[in-house]
Ligand SMILES: Nc1ncnc2c1ncn2[C@@H]1O[C@H](COP(=O)(O)OP(=O)(O)OP(=O)(O)O)[C@@H](O)[C@H]1O
């Protein structure tokens with residue numbers, strides 16, 4: 001693959017495309033599974049201290065984008081910088097909430113253990129977590145309202161509670177940039193608003209949060225910026241100007257008109273659907 | 275056969291070391307849902323051993339280990355590649371890789387058999403008998419090697435406890451924390467290969483495969499703490515070693531036969547027995563505890579139903595001072611089975627009811643409070659359902675009867691607010707007042 005070799009030859013040249021102040025900037029990235037590209041020519045730079053929604057249909061490559069940012073899957077071409085440096089040097093700055101389906105819930109581990117894992121990056125190899133790490137983990141659990149479940153094995157938590165535990169784990173990482181894959185999947189309205197309050201709090205403290213999100217109706221109220229993704233970036237920028245029906249139609253293709261109609265019908269009925 | 279510390283003690287020690295070494299690394303195979311990897315690597319090392327032999331012309335342990343480690347890594351690598359590029363699940367990929375490697379080993383061994391004689395039963399059972407004999411001429415080599423491998427595994431599992439934990443649970447997070455999940459994976463595979471080869475010689479392949487999986491699974495069923503799981507799996511392996519050898523010694527006496535079974539086969543049987551017991555008694559996941567919880571719930575419901583009847587009886591009589599109901603009448607209503615008897619007895623033991631006049635039962639003050647709460651829940655629920663649906667009145671009692679046992683203080687408060695604290699239920703009966711107490 002010649003794109004790959006080109007990038008290898010000029011490792012430093014990539015930096016000129018990246019703004020060192022951007023929490024994350026992606027330049028001309030293509031990602032492929034078995035040579036079949038699922039993300040094409042991604043260009044994006046985040047502004048610090050914003051909540052950024054990533055929206056797109058199933059299979060659009062949202063999870064892939066997040067994983068590529070974390071170096072969990074190789075890029076076919078292009079480069080990513082976290083505050084101007086490659087991810088490998090900036091791990092401490094990035095927190096991550098995985099998609100639910102990727103977790104083994106039967107693992108012999110309780111909620112507190114899971115959250116404590118968020119602190120492992122700050123502990124040298126072969127050293128166990130100390131009291132202060134456990135305390136930090138416990139406080140994060142308190143923050144998401146899960147302190148009373150600290151010692152429960154994670155399969156015996158409800159879906160929303162499990163989601164909160166993973167959010168607490170991201171909080172305890174105390175990162176500058178958070179990448180969250182569908183933190184709102186399968187949670188009730190109360191948990192959703194609790195999570196959004198936490199995200200707003202992170203933002204108030206100057207953190208940047210990228211969130212994969214599926215509920216189009218709440219995009220406008222939750223996010224400052226939005227990335228509309230369908231194998232490529234259809235549009236990105238401030239929600240107010242980017243999240244337009246025109247752009248949505250381009251992102252979701254034919255399916256969307258129905259979605260929009262349904263949403264409007266619901267809106268006309270004066271009802272909420274959750 | 276008489277007991278000899280030197281012989282039997284050594285055999286037990288060897289079996290324990292092999293079992294515990296396997297259990298330590300096997301636990302992580304089980305947790306990573308790749309239990310088959312133990313099986314795979316144990317078979318796949320064969321060509322490694324044969325090639326090492328063909329190159330060095332010796333059966334020295336050093337060459338064997340290098341051969342095993344190389345093939346162990348190769349197995350893990352090939353498995354990943356077949357899974358990724360062949361688009362099959364990991365289990366199938368392992369199956370493909372280890373059978374092919376094993377077959378290559380079998381072909382190569384043809385070339386090697388000119389130089390060595392291989393005893394198939396030795397591969398299956400190991401040669402614990404030799405170890406027994408060797409023990410009388412200094413420390414057997416197998417014992418030394420196993421001690422080293424066990425120590426290595428122990429150090430690995432303890433020192434990298436947190437790294438192994440996070441990389442097994444969430445490889446993604448692990449890598450983002452700078453703990454390379456792949457690295458941990460290969461380190462584990464190397465140790466599995468080492469452990470398998472060293473244990474093979476002593477106890478044979480059946481035991482190795484069993485010990486890599488069975489004690490960890492047993493422990494997994496019994497706890498939901500990782501540390502305790504590791505500890506238990508080692509304890510079960512150790513116990514299986516001791517008990518199996520004792521059983522082997524006792525076998526000829528018990529069954530009046532001169533034949534002694536093989537210690538390593540017996541050990542596998544014991545490990546299996548432990549697993550069977552764990553499946554029955556395991557907390558939460560186990561059959562016994564599920565049955566027990568079911569019984570406990572039924573008993574609680576029966577108790578509360580009796581309290582409810584006593585309360586309604588008393589209410590019907592309109593008598594605040596204890597009205598007694600004949601026990602025989604209660605039995606007629608609830609059936610004469612042991613559940614009713616036990617419920618009646620446990621009500622008295624908890625001082626919720628008292629016996630009056632030898633054969634009648636009445637509520638105590640405490641029992642009255644408890645019954646009031648139940649009736650309150652029941653009638654609040656009926657009111658709630660009546661207000662929110664169009665069910666006819668005679669459809670309300672049955673579901674309320676089922677629900678009342680599960681209404682805790684929080685739900686009760688919510689119900690009370692929802693139905694705006696009425697005085698009477700839809701049937702016109704009064705709803706007992708009082709404030710929700712703690713549920714116990
Ligand atoms: N491990 C994999 N191997 C091969 N193809 C993959 C793999 N993971 C994802 N894909 C493909 O890549 C594309 C993008 O997948 P991705 O998981 O990023 O979608 P997504 O936008 O997160 O979807 P969803 O909304 O369903 O979570 C899909 O077409 C999917 O089939």
Ligand SMILES: [Mg+2]
Pocket residue numbers: 062063064099181
């Ligand atoms: Mg996804």
